[in-house]
Amino acid sequence: MIGLVVFSNNSGIGIQSRRLCYLLKPNKLLAIDSSGFSKNTTQHWEWYSQFKGIMCKGFPTNREIDEFLKGLSSVFCIENPLNFHLLDRCKELGIKLYIQSNYEFCDHLNRDLVLPTKFLMPSYWMIDKMRSRFGDDKVMYLPPPINPSEFNRAREYNLHHTSHRYLHIVGTLAAEDRNGTLDLIRAIQQSKEDYKLVIRSQHQLPAEYLIKDPRVTYEMHDALKEEDMYKGFDALILPRRYGGLSLVCNEALMSALPVIMPDISPNNQLLPKRWLMPTKVRKQLMTRTLIDVYETDTDALAHFLDTYQTTDADKIEAFGIGYDQFAESQLLPQYLKLL
Amino acid sequence: MRVTIVLPISRRTYLRRVFDSLEYLICPPDTNILGIVDGDMELYEVARNFIATSKFKERLCVARNTQPAATINQRRQRISDIHNEVKQHVQSAEMLFLTEDDTAYHPFALRKLFDVYREYPYAGFATGIQVGRWDITYLGIWNVDDVYNPQKIISSPLHTGIQQVHASGIYCMLTRATTYLKHKFEPYQKVLGPDVNYGIWLCQQGYKNYANFDVKCTHIGLKGDIPVKEVAQVTFIKGADSSWELV
16 A cells, blocks of 8 residues: 655645656545645645545644554655654554655754655765765665656657747746856856747746846746646756756656756766756855755856757757656656565 | 558557557657557547547558457468558558557657668668567567578577567568568468568568667566566477477
C-alpha cells in the first residue's frame, strides 16, 4: 500500500506531486491545503478526484499523520516531511519513507532527525554532499517524472517552427532572484540585436524586474496548462543563481526547447556545454545550510541573445535529454524498485 | 523522405502506450500513419480514435475481419495476409516504418533508423532491436548460414551500433516501399514468420539489411516490460527431412 503527501496548488511542488501521484497511483493521499502559507493560493483538488485519502488544512497534525499511515507500506513526500512525526512514526511502524528532497530545504541538514529510508535527489546538485553526510545507501538520484504527453502540442510546434523568441520564466520569485531575472535584464540591456523575449511570472513583479524594451514582453499570470508556457519559442533563458531541481528547465526540455543556464551543478551534468554560460560566485545564502549564489556573465549572455540561431538538432537534442532523464516510462522502473 | 507508419492492431491492451510513444517520435512533419485493425468493431473504434487524434499528416485506419488465429502457423499466415493487404494502402509511400501493437519506441528510434539509410542508402531494411517473448530471452534479429539455401538460422547476440544482419522481426523496421510492395509475404517455410522471410528475400535480391543496436525497443507485456538486456542465442537447424528444429 503506497501513500503520497501531495500539494494541489500551481507551485512547483504542487505540479511535482500531481505528476508523482499519476505515476505511482498511490492507495492513499495526504493532501495539503497550502493556501494559508503559499503565494499560490488556488487549490486544484480536482487533480486528485480519483484518489482516496485525507485532506488537511496547512501542516498535518500528528493525528492526521497517524490516520494517513494506517495500512501503508511505503510513503513518498516531496521536499520535507511537513511534520517530523511522520519520520518517527514511519520508523516505528516499519514503513518505508522516501523524501524527494531539495538540498536547500532539507531539514536533516541542520537538525538531528530520524532519517527516511532514502532521500530521492531530484537533481544531481549536492548528491555527493548528501551521500557523505547521510551515507551512500540513504541517497539516490531519482528526479520527478514528467509525462511527455503533457507537452505534445508545445513540442510539436517548437520542433517544426522557428519563432525568433526566447522565453524566461520567473515563476514565483524566490530568495536572491533565484531564476536570475536581474542578470538576464542586464544582458538584454547590453545586447544589440533584434529578438523577442517573453518573461513569464505567476505574480506581479517588483519594479526592478520591469524594463521598457520593445523586445521584451511580460506575461504575469498563471498559465492555464504548463505546456502553454513553452509553445512558440526557440530557447529558454534561465540564468539560475543556485542549483537544485528546476521543473521549468525539465519542462522546457520536454517541449524541445534548448535551455541556457549557468555552467554550475546540476546544469553542467544535464545540458551540453554549448548551452552553458560562464558564471561566478556572488555571495552565499543561508537556507537550511549555506549555499553559493552565482552571477551569470552578462557579456556572454548578451552575446548569446544576439547571435543564437536555433537549429532542429538543438531542439531534438533538448527533447532527447528531457525524455531520457525525466519521462515517466524511463523513471517508473526505478520508482517501482523502491516499493 | 516521406514515411508511412504501418501499425497492425489486433489487441487494445497496450495501445495507449504504443500511441504515446509514436506521438513522441521525432519524424518528418509529413509522416503518415496507417492502422490495420484485425478484430471486432470495438477494437476498431478504439484504434481509429487513437489514429484520428495522432499528430501525423494523413491518418488512415482500416478494418479487416478474420477469425482469431488458433495456431502459430495460422498466426503467421494472418500476419502475411495483413502485410499483403497493407500494400494497397501504401502505393504512394517512399519509406515504411513497420511497427507492432505491443512495442514502445524511443523518440529517436525512427531518426536512428534513418541514420542507417544515410550510411547505407541501398539497405534492404534498417531495424531496431527487441527481446522476444518466448521463455528464452533472445533478440528478434536473425542470421543464416546461406541466404539461398539456409540450413541454419541463429538469433543475433547483442552488439552496439549498426551491424549487418540477414533478417529481423517486424516491430521497428524502416524499409523502402518499393521492396515491400514487390514482396509477397508468407511464412518462412513454416519455421519462422513472414518477417524473417522478408529479410531473407531481400538478401536474395542482393540487398544488405542492417540492425541499429542502439535502437532498443520496449516489448510491452502483461507481466511488465521486457527490456533489452543479456540475451541468449537461439538456433534452428534444418534436418534431413527438411523440417526445422530448435537446438
